[in-house]
Amino acid sequence: MTRRSPFVVGMLAFGYAFLYLPIALLMVWSFNDSRLVSVWGGFSTRWYAQLAHDTRFLDAAWLSLRVAAASASLALVLGTCAALALVRVRRFRGRTLFALLIAAPLVMPDVIMGLALLLMFVALEQAIGWPDGRGFLTITLAHATIALCYVTVVVRARLAQTDPSLEEAAQDLGAPPAKAFVLVTLPLLAPALAAGWLLAFTLSLDDVVVAQFVSGPGATTLPIQVMSSVRLGVSPEINALGTVIILVVGAGIAVAWRLLERRGR
Amino acid sequence: MSRVVAADPVIRIEGVAKGFGAVAAVAGIDLDIAEGEFFSLLGPSGCGKTTLLRMLAGLETPSAGRIRIGGADMAGVPPHARPVNMMFQSYALFPHLTVEGNVAFGLRQEGLPKLEIRRRVAAMLDLVQLGELAGRRPQQLSGGQRQRVALARCLVKQPRVVLLDEPLAALDKKLRRQTQFELVRIQNQVGITFVMVTHDQEEAMAMSTRIAVMDRGRILQVGSPQEIYRRPADRFVADFIGDANFFDGIVGGPGEGGLAVSVEGLAAPLLAPGDAPAGSRVTVMVRPEAIRMGEDAADGAGNRLEGIVAGIAYHGDASLFQVALASGRMVKVSAAAHDLGRGDAVRLWWPAAGGWVLR
Amino acid sequence: MGAAVSAWGRRALVALPFGWLAAFFLAPFLIVVAISLAEPRIGVPPYLPLLDWSGGGWPRLQASFANFALLFDDAFYVEAYVQSLAIAGLSTLLCLLIGYPMALAIAGAPERRRSLLLMLVILPFWTSFLIRVYAWMGILKDEGLLNGLLLWLGVIDQPLVILNTGIAVIIGIVYSYLPFMVLPLYATLERHDRTLLEAAADLGARPWRAFLAVTLPLSLPGIAAGSLLVFIPAVGEYVIPDLLGGGDTNMLGKALWEVFSQSRDWPTAAALAVALLAALVLPLALLQRIFRRTEEGG
Numbered sequence: 022m023t024r025r026s027p028f029v030v031g032m033l034a035f036g037y038a039f040l041y042l043p044i045a046l047l048m049v050w051s052f053n054d055s056r057l058v059s060v061w062g063g064f065s066t067r068w069y070a071q072l073a074h075d076t077r078f079l080d081a082a083w084l085s086l087r088v089a090a091a092s093a094s095l096a097l098v099l100g101t102c103a104a105l106a107l108v109r110v111r112r113f114r115g116r117t118l119f120a121l122l123i124a125a126p127l128v129m130p131d132v133i134m135g136l137a138l139l140l141m142f143v144a145l146e147q148a149i150g151w152p153d154g155r156g157f158l159t160i161t162l163a164h165a166t167i168a169l170c171y172v173t174v175v176v177r178a179r180l181a182q183t184d185p186s187l188e189e190a191a192q193d194l195g196a197p198p199a200k201a202f203v204l205v206t207l208p209l210l211a212p213a214l215a216a217g218w219l220l221a222f223t224l225s226l227d228d229v230v231v232a233q234f235v236s237g238p239g240a241t242t243l244p245i246q247v248m249s250s251v252r253l254g255v256s257p258e259i260n261a262l263g264t265v266i267i268l269v270v271g272a273g274i275a276v277a278w279r280l281l282e283r284r285g286r
Numbered sequence: 287m288s289r290v291v292a293a294d295p296v297i298r299i300e301g302v303a304k305g306f307g308a309v310a311a312v313a314g315i316d317l318d319i320a321e322g323e324f325f326s327l328l329g330p331s332g333c334g335k336t337t338l339l340r341m342l343a344g345l346e347t348p349s350a351g352r353i354r355i356g357g358a359d360m361a362g363v364p365p366h367a368r369p370v371n372m373m374f375q376s377y378a379l380f381p382h383l384t385v386e387g388n389v390a391f392g393l394r395q396e397g398l399p400k401l402e403i404r405r406r407v408a409a410m411l412d413l414v415q416l417g418e419l420a421g422r423r424p425q426q427l428s429g430g431q432r433q434r435v436a437l438a439r440c441l442v443k444q445p446r447v448v449l450l451d452e453p454l455a456a457l458d459k460k461l462r463r464q465t466q467f468e469l470v471r472i473q474n475q476v477g478i479t480f481v482m483v484t485h486d487q488e489e490a491m492a493m494s495t496r497i498a499v500m501d502r503g504r505i506l507q508v509g510s511p512q513e514i515y516r517r518p519a520d521r522f523v524a525d526f527i528g529d530a531n532f533f534d535g536i537v538g539g540p541g542e543g544g545l546a547v548s549v550e551g552l553a554a555p556l557l558a559p560g561d562a563p564a565g566s567r568v569t570v571m572v573r574p575e576a577i578r579m580g581e582d583a584a585d586g587a588g589n590r591l592e593g594i595v596a597g598i599a600y601h602g603d604a605s606l607f608q609v610a611l612a613s614g615r616m617v618k619v620s621a622a623a624h625d626l627g628r629g630d631a632v633r634l635w636w637p638a639a640g641g642w643v644l645r
Numbered sequence: 646m647g648a649a650v651s652a653w654g655r656r657a658l659v660a661l662p663f664g665w666l667a668a669f670f671l672a673p674f675l676i677v678v679a680i681s682l683a684e685p686r687i688g689v690p691p692y693l694p695l696l697d698w699s700g701g702g703w704p705r706l707q708a709s710f711a712n713f714a715l716l717f718d719d720a721f722y723v724e725a726y727v728q729s730l731a732i733a734g735l736s737t738l739l740c741l742l743i744g745y746p747m748a749l750a751i752a753g754a755p756e757r758r759r760s761l762l763l764m765l766v767i768l769p770f771w772t773s774f775l776i777r778v779y780a781w782m783g784i785l786k787d788e789g790l791l792n793g794l795l796l797w798l799g800v801i802d803q804p805l806v807i808l809n810t811g812i813a814v815i816i817g818i819v820y821s822y823l824p825f826m827v828l829p830l831y832a833t834l835e836r837h838d839r840t841l842l843e844a845a846a847d848l849g850a851r852p853w854r855a856f857l858a859v860t861l862p863l864s865l866p867g868i869a870a871g872s873l874l875v876f877i878p879a880v881g882e883y884v885i886p887d888l889l890g891g892g893d894t895n896m897l898g899k900a901l902w903e904v905f906s907q908s909r910d911w912p913t914a915a916a917l918a919v920a921l922l923a924a925l926v927l928p929l930a931l932l933q934r935i936f937r938r939t940e941e942g943g
Contacts, residue, residue, distance in 0.1 A: 029746045030750050033762075036744070037766075059790050102661045102662045106663075110658060123666065125670065130877075131881065131883065136918050137918070138669065138673050144676055192345075192365040198366075244773075248884075
């Protein structure tokens, strides 16, 4: 089994086919006039129309987008601080514990995170009356907590590649520490910061388990809405929704790819 | 030892020490550097020279002692407020700025008017001969060009002192020689004090007005290149700088030209200048180029040895001969091309003044 | 940063994320452990406080290990435990069997193609995980696409029951976590000094032998990392068993949610969470060891 043997290359092709099959099917089904998956009823956009008028989905989508944006921004700030702390501050008390806390949520099963956060919110509410009920705030806090660890990984990788003497040189040339950071390090981190924010945004948008635990009445995120629709039976609107997401993401990646290529040289 | 300079030194280091945890990187250094000097901190890696340099820049704080620059105490003064600029080993050029942006960076921090900044940057780029590359990014430059940008970036701010951290380490040999001349020329032209850190003793000798040899956090000797080469303070310095023959022995007493040192395996005691009590253990150092070979070795007060040529390393301008004495000891002799070949018997001679006694 | 940044600035930089994680990760985690020892009751919240202050003076501890005892006694939970480990294990193996050749192929591709190939592996991750799992329902169900195709081809005459079985769950997990296997494997394989393989060939080893003797052993850290990155989250999976597993599939993640939301038995749910973590302690420790090793050595 060498790197270029037919078997290996064949497996790669199979792997891609495997990965993209559901995506392709979603797109096909979304334009299928029939509800059935194995029967082609003709090309139709009725499911998209239905989706566009389904207030449940629209409201849920709006909530999810707001939560994702808020939690991603929070996660970005916290995660960047954490990355800076781990890479630039040489030693500090509790560093091992800190590194552990940063790494743990990455591998912790969602159900445990969800349960733990809910139990804490409940206990907190009992003790000091905040948070007042569960909804937008609690979901945002929960998502930010998980996402910040991912942001740390992304920013840390980039930071480790950055020459620390660049910031020292900026200070040596007369820029006070904060200004040196903003003028020199931040521009160099920019791609990692953008990637981190997008990653956090995607994770939040996609999360169903933690949201189910920590959300409350009236705070239905898009994934929760999708889950309940699925449980109620076949819902071809979801194919349309999936296709929309795929196209948006695809377009976004194409744009990002083009930008990176232009920047690259 | 010219460690302390009489007139107002631009840098005065008093009792400075720096430890990292349990490790003492720098242990109690006193040093004065005069205005306009090209001063080198020379030593093997880990000797503390870079730490000392960074303390001058303000990037590290001394654990003990005091640093004065331009007469002012630098305690608590951050790097951006010091009249000092540093050229980093990696050059630390800002990749997201052009050459012009890099050189102008320090002037922008001073809040100077745009026109003046542009004028000074252009003048500096001309000085280092990079005028045409002003619009390029560092990634598009060669190593030598990047180094010049880094230097220009420092000099344009007209600091009292420029610190250089192994400035030539990343360049290939030929470029290094050229750049050595360049740096000295520029320093003479602008008259700013340069303090350079290097592990390359040839470089330090070629460029500096004075050198401080360091090892394990301490200064072993400070002096001009000639002083350090001819009269090293101890064996470490003698060994670190240039090539040398070492003869361990015991001082017999005063001899012609200095002391007579009896060395095991040699018939006659070696004569060399120095100062040590009789009976003490010393080492006689003799540089390879001080020894002369050939049957027509001169007469007069000096040291004579006989041996057989064991090896020759041809170096173009001169060759390094390894001569084996009867006792088996190897003596290194540097001489211009000779008719001698391997296996030839040869007589060695050097005047007493050609050696030096180390304690 | 050295002396250049003020000590207070540095402290703030550390304290902000540290404090946040202590509040929103460490504290909740400790609360889970605490609640797992609490006694359930009907009410809001559905557990008795651990410390009863009502008697005056020193508080009385209302805690017990009864919840944990329940986990061992009740066959439901034991089965969930075993099934979780088994399904996660099988899925990990399958992921490895598919992912290893994929990683190998990408590592062997010309350099300029590699980032594109990798991106194609990661791309699905950015689209909705939930909806893609939902798509598998459409493929695997009795009247789904797969059965439709096989029936139409005449390979079978009765639809295969795949949906709502453990097999569907395995397919779902392999599908979702394949990138997590491919990426660490690729990272390790890519780092291999190609000259090692050349040396092996020079010494007379045929490609298969060279693979077994050189590539495979050297890629062990990647195999371990990828396997753990699949196994650990798979054990606690909820969405995939819920959508694809049906009533017969009993896994810890699903069980936890059911106990929590339907039975409203928070203490038992908490105990289940602790039990789940206990199962993962060893793999987590292994993973940490591997990452520490790659950070140091490489």
